[in-house]
Amino acid sequence: xxxxxxxxxxxxxxxxxxxxxxxxxxxxxxxxxxxxxxxxxxxxxxxxxxxxxxxxxxxxxxxxxxxxxxxxxxxxxxxxxxxxxxxxxxxxxxxxxxxxxxxxxxxxxxxxxxxxxxxxxxxxxxxxxxxxxxxxxxxxxxxxxxxxxxxxxxxxxxxxxxxxxxxxxxxxxxxxxxxxxxxxxxxxxxxxxxxxxxxxxxxxxxxxxxxxxxxxxxxxxxxxxxxxxxxxxxxxxxxxxxxxxxxxxxxxxxxxxxxxxxxxxxxxxxxxxxxxxxxxxxxxxxxxxxxxxxxxxxxxxxxxxxxxxxxxxxxxx
Numbered sequence: 001x002x003x004x005x006x007x008x009x010x011x012x013x014x015x016x017x018x019x020x021x022x023x024x025x026x027x028x029x030x031x032x033x034x035x036x037x038x039x040x041x042x043x044x045x046x047x048x049x050x051x052x053x054x055x056x057x058x059x060x061x062x063x064x065x066x067x068x069x070x071x072x073x074x075x076x077x078x079x080x081x082x083x084x085x086x087x088x089x090x091x092x093x094x095x096x097x098x099x100x101x102x103x104x105x106x107x108x109x110x111x112x113x114x115x116x117x118x119x120x121x122x123x124x125x126x127x128x129x130x131x132x133x134x135x136x137x138x139x140x141x142x143x144x145x146x147x148x149x150x151x152x153x154x155x156x157x158x159x160x161x162x163x164x165x166x167x168x169x170x171x172x173x174x175x176x177x178x179x180x181x182x183x184x185x186x187x188x189x190x191x192x193x194x195x196x197x198x199x200x201x202x203x204x205x206x207x208x209x210x211x212x213x214x215x216x217x218x219x220x221x222x223x224x225x226x227x228x229x230x231x232x233x234x235x236x237x238x239x240x241x242x243x244x245x246x247x248x249x250x251x252x253x254x255x256x257x258x259x260x261x262x263x264x265x266x267x268x269x270x271x272x273x274x275x276x277x278x279x280x281x282x283x284x285x286x287x288x289x290x291x292x293x294x295x296x297x298x299x300x301x302x303x304x305x306x307x308x309x310x311x312x313x314x315x316x317x
Contacts, residue, residue, distance in 0.1 A: 002032040005078035006068060014064045020085035021063045021120070021302065027084055030113035034081045035309050037302065038107065039088035040122040040130075040279075042099045047156060047164060049251040055283035056088060056120040058249075058295035059302065066299060070307045072268055080310040086110065086117070096161045100129040107133035111277070118305045120298070121281030123251060124151055127236050128166045128175075134277045135175040138232040141276060142180035143167065143204075144224055146266060147238040148187050148254040150199045150206065171202045178203025182227045184220065184266070185209050185241045188254035209256060217262060221269040228273055235270070235278040235308075237263075237301050239294055247297050249288030260297050267304035271311045278305040 007023040020026045021037040030036070039056030046052065068078050077083075089106030092098040103126055110117045111133050119130055124147075134141055145151075145167070152168045154160075160169065167183075170176045183199055187209035190196070199206045205227050212220045240250045243257035258266075280301040288294045 001082070002029065003082040004029070004033060004084050005082070019057065019060045019064070021060050022066050023064055024083055024085040026087055028086060029084060030110060030115050032082055033084045033115050034313065035083045035116040035118060035306055036086040036110050037083065037120065038086045038110065038117050039120045040091065040103055040126045041088055042091040042093070042103070042126055043123045044094050044096065046123040046251050047162060049284055049287065051284040051286045052121055052123045052251060052282055053093070054285045055122055055281070055298070058283060058285035058288070058292060059120045059280070059298045062292050062295040063299035063302070065296065066303050070303070072264070073271065073307050073311055075307055075310055075314065077307055077310045080314045081306065083306060096125060100161070103129035104132045108136065111137040116275060116309050117277050118302050119277070119279040120302065121279055121283065124236070124238055124281045125162055125166055126281065127279060128161070128169055130277060130279060131170045131175040131234060132173070134234055138276050140174060140177040141232045141234045142228040143170070143176050143182070143234055143236060144228055144270070145183040145236045146185050146241040146263070147183060147236070148185055148209070148240045148257060149238070149252065150183055150186050150196055152198045152202060168198070168202065177231070180227060180229055180231060181205070182207065182224050184212065184224065185258065187256055209258070217265055221266065225270070225273070231274060232276040233273045235275060235305060237278070237280045238282045239280065239298055240282055242297060247294040249284045249286070249294030250282045251284055260300070263297070263301065264304060267301065267308070270308055272315065273308065274312065275305065275308050
């Protein structure tokens, strides 16, 4: 079996070469892959800023700083995983339903091959076709969502498909198991008191940022793990979960959020879950701070997701 891993940075420097995630090979060899990095550069489902179409490019560029050993997990990732950068799925700028069809079709063969996709967004509207592709193979999945917004509106500007309605649509389409799903980190001003209750009405558990501060991170993680259980899990990470002091390059920033360190802890503590897919979304390089701190954060989120897949594969042996 061919095993895919990053280029050796002791042979060629990390600032050289084509910008793939972590310098992984860019190909479609799903037969020899355990996980695949996939870009979904669609951002016209957003309601405020636009520019997340450049997110995959920004994340890939900063990912060259990442190294293959994850010391917090005690894990040499690529000893356990063969990983490719699958490139970007096609999108139709300005046309969300057509883009949904393209994204779902692009991700379907990855799931069918038993490969775990980690998707680089794009705005959060891309999660719906991601979940369509995942559920077609795995059945309804548990959603673990890190976000400052619940994204369960029924409509926005009278439209059913955008980044604020994605998880309501996913429940309506039977893509999620709400009894195993949880949303974490909601905060900020709302249009009305029922904005968050909509998620609970759909069957989700929901823990606001204030709730996490009251419970503490360890107890919140226990709640996530208990909720998700042993079945297939999809992790969706909106970078606005993190405070804009640490992640300014996003579409709808909300103050009072988490640190980048806390984001790492949340993800690492999911070790052992049956991760069948994940995404990191809402990265807007145009609004990023000096040095691309939001893109760097998102690259590390994707890295931690790959680590979760590697831990489960290692422990299954």
